[in-house]
Amino acid sequence: MASTDFAVDITEGRVLRRTPIALTEVRAARQALLEWFRDHARPLPWRRHPRPYAVWISEIMLQQTQVGTVIPYFNRFLRAFPNVRALARARRERVLELWSGLGYYRRSRDLHCAAQIIVRQFGGRFPRSYEAARSLPGVGDYTARSVLSIAYNLPFAVLDGNVARVVSRWRLLRGHVQETRFRQSVELVLEQCLSRRRPGAFNQALMELGQTVCLPRAPRCPVCPLRVGCGAYASGRPESYPEPRPRRRTEVRHLAVAAIRSDSKFALVRGLDESLLPDLWNFPSAFGASRETARRALLDKLSALLSPPPTLPAPRAEIRHSITHRSIRAQIYPVEMAAARRVHGLRWVPAWRLGEVARTGSAAVSALARKVAAAL
DNA sequence: GTCCAGCTTT
DNA sequence: AAAGCTGGAC
Incomplete structure (x- = not known):
């Protein structure tokens, strides 16, 4: 001293x-x-x-x-x-x-x-x-x-x-x-x-x-x-004590998620959307200010990936997730595909790798992707 | 639903 | 100064 x-x-x-x-x-x-x-x-x-x-x-x-x-x-x-x-x-x-x-x-x-x-x-x-x-x-x-x-x-x-x-x-x-x-x-x-x-x-x-x-x-x-x-x-x-720190308000964002399944595999892409989770495997997803704009953005994204693009049914489930100041409402659109075609930028991942087993480190997926898989 | 963890990089 | 992830407490 x-x-x-x-x-x-x-x-x-x-x-x-x-x-x-x-x-x-x-x-x-x-x-x-x-x-x-x-x-x-x-x-x-x-x-x-x-x-x-x-x-x-x-x-x-x-x-x-x-x-x-x-x-x-x-x-x-x-x-x-x-x-x-x-x-x-x-x-x-x-x-x-x-x-x-x-x-x-x-x-x-x-x-x-x-x-x-x-x-x-x-x-x-x-x-x-x-x-x-x-x-x-x-x-x-x-x-x-x-x-x-x-x-x-x-x-x-x-x-x-x-x-x-x-x-x-x-x-x-x-x-x-x-x-x-x-x-x-x-x-x-x-x-x-x-x-x-x-x-x-x-x-x-x-x-x-x-x-x-x-x-x-x-x-x-x-x-x-x-x-x-x-x-x-x-x-x-x-x-x-101490005084609460000022916080940025969270904004609600809508995310449309395509759960494309073939056999018991899911199609995943690298990154989420808007430069979030860039290194992680995610279900193809797109943000929007509303459910509908998100859905349309997802369709655009899928069109660039698959031809012909799949048609989206009514969403099967909604899950919630937060990333920094975004409060995310994700609508999940299940899509069945006949064959797991090789597509550039797409990776087919067996469903079991996205479940609880994924906690052992069997796939580089985000927690958001796991929530989606769990909701299916 | 809100607040908290609460640090590093750009 | 702002962005980045997820989970738990309340």
Whole structure:
């Protein structure tokens, strides 16, 4: 801990000064947090043998994705690619198959590419320096800090949404996660509190506390190790911190989906529509502002693919799905074809690969495609 | 139905 | 500043 009596941080030419947190308070909180983590850390698969490779894979998968969702993906992924060299020499399509259903598919491409860079430029070991780690595709500020602190126990503080929530409540910081000022305030607190001896455990403890105790809407203050000294708890309204971030409104879009079946195979194309899910196999689909415009756009698309184009019957089912700010209403038009002809850009995929079995990574299909298959 | 996870790239 | 995926909580 610095011996100055206030914390100073120079960011973009501005000097921020904040009242320091009393050293005794910092130490008490740090110790309470680390002891809580020692007793309550969940036995997550990437914590069993925390090699840098496993830590890195888990951090990429955990971006925007919940722990419970990640666990089976992580286990399958490490079975398929036990180390960075195995990942580096894998086919891209195979990596995508094992990512199928996890979302944000760009992550898998960047991960694969980064593995090849690690093998070629870093001797097959995840780099130990911030700059080198940051140079890898898919590794931004947060991921570089988390991997280096957890895998190598280097003194980097991490700031994710969980950490921001815990700290804003503990120190009663106003603002929301997207504001630079707010983030700087949180960072100042973290710099004062980070355990220099056990930064990895400290960071994981804060994030775990945010995930399991300091919950957004219903914090479990009675079991929180930071309750003593928590400003939001004292205020009586812990759920009011931090402020909700402004959100872009979601727009409803209609999607027409052709479920073209021949024998027990479905015709799939690469990509969805409007440049969404470009790497994934999907049922031929088209967006529109209404059901009817979507249907017509789908017919246009099918005309370019098949001649003569099939006629579309009445839709058999509607499913709902969300992609970023779009709320998608998908009408499914079942089409039977006599023979599974070879068509350029079309791939016939056995129905069983789209079911629950697909979770084992047998096809690079989106979750949307799986919902469609399940509705048939 | 709304909110939350909540990071990286362009 | 905006876009990208999916699932779960409430």
